[in-house]
Amino acid sequence: MKPTRYQPDPLVTRIEHLLRDLRLIAPVGLILGVLPVVLIWALLAMGVLQPILASQFWFSVLLIAAIIFIILHLCGGATLAERKIASFIQDRKGPNRVGFWGVLQPLADGIKFILKEDIIPGNVDKPTFILAPFLAFVIGFITFAVIPWAGEVRWPWMAPDAEPIRTQVASLDIGFLYILAVSSLSVYGVVIGGWASNNKYSFYGGMRATAQMLSYEVPLGLGLLIILLTSGSLRLETIVADQVTSGWWYIFLQPVAFLLVLVSAFAETNRTPFDLAEAEQELVGGYHTEYSAMKLALFLLTEYAHMTINGALIMVVFFGGYAPLPWLNFGLGEENVAWWAMLLKFAILWGKISLMLGFYMLIRWTIPRFRFDQLMKMAWKGLVPAGILMVILSATLVVFDLHTTRTWWAPLGVNLAVIVLALVLAGRSKTPITGRQENMPELSTHRQQAAVG
């Protein structure tokens, strides 16, 4: 049939066509990309930036600004990427209306979130309700302080014997402990949000998040402890430098620790298959049921910030940080402190983090959510024993001085043995993780109840 066609406002149509036109999008993007470069170049030419960049304190301040800028934009891009990947996996096309190929969709989402009515329901606990998203957001960001982004840099205008500048916001002696402490704080936003909402489903979401976070902190800590034993340092920059110099990324030495940290990272970010805290089908929206407008957006952004920080942590600890390839540095080792090498390393690390984000999304649309008992079983009966065993074995290796890359076969062999053992045990298990819930009434009891009732 020839239906009566809906005629949109001609102005809207024109704007839509303009936005979808690559000839408009490309130059605007180019200008927006080139502008900062020109600005920085101009500032350098005027001699304003040199002393600022050469001082560790001001460089750190600039780095904070840069990292927050990158992450906020990456979160926007990640929302689009997530929707695109989801649609591709489901044989759909995804958002393709706003801008060419849908590239302006995050912008449209942002405008929508800002303009929406910010509802505070009548029966919530107002101060905590407002506090929760901000708490989650801030905590999501402070972990970035200890990530070594690109090694060290010595600017061309610095003296050749001067101390190079670290591309790290804070070089803490206890970098590892800082990460563990702060990442366990991240549950507060969720819990307080769910609690303050004064709604049983939100509360369930918060409770689930607490239990889950509590359980998966343990394997995360154990996994990182194994790396700690292997590297012998709590400083993240030392851990990266070791991997870059030797070429042995820790994933090759300690794959079990990697699996522990990977699974725990998924659980920490509250993402599928561990998104029980916001299970739409069971809990409406979980802890963010009552939230709207920008507060909801903050929660959603926090999720992506968490994914980014966990990706950064995994990349730094297991994948050699800013090293381009294992055993191959292409002259981008620790000793190369040129400014262009620093920029390249920075780009490599962010590229790796983006790959990790893609992996997160792929997993989200592949694996269904765990049941709560499966979640607990996996943490306490699977990951924690494996972690403890691995810690003991790694400590034994350390005692016999077999944990270094010189005797790489020792940690690798132990890891492979533990993996084989775990697979055999899981395969022979009478109560596998994916199986039926334990202590459920037998089917015959159902029959009796039905007969009586």
Place this chain on the structure above:
Amino acid sequence: MAIPDEDIIIIQEPELTASERLFLPQIVGGLRTTLRHMFNTKRRNQVVVQYPEQKRQMRVENYRGVHRLNKDPDGRVACVACFMCSTACPAHCIHIEAGESPWPDREKYPVKFDIDELRCIYCGMCEEACPCDAIELTPQYDVIGHTREEMIFDKEKLLDVYEKTKDVKPRKNPPVTDYGLTGGQDKSVAKPNVERKI
């Protein structure tokens, strides 16, 4: 009420295979499936319909979209206000006010004929009930209105839908009411209907 024992079917849960117990091979298999779909651009270009620009081929004959009120060949409303449709309507969305017909070939005609398109569940019972095939569902589905009042279609609007859709979906059966008694202005159009067996 007790369920009799023989009515209870006990389904034994199938045993998990070794790879299902291990779970890891299943994850790899799942990832293979999702990746295959992700990079299959051909399939998604075939499957996806870009809606406002592209429209799916639809079955005009039995699609249940917006209603229309048919006109008889004289251009009069075919409805005789018998209230069959509003009686059959499970959603009670048809409101008819009958009046004495100005034409000699029928006793009544609808003075008012309102259908609340928001209340309607598009079941097609009115179409089934109508003795003179005056009310019909059309294949038109993209109806919009800015208010609820706009979505209550009155007689003029429903007749207008007929004018819009009669080329796509012609009136199924010629009207029952033109059995020879000419009520319209032009007698030549109101011929007895020979094709229809009453």
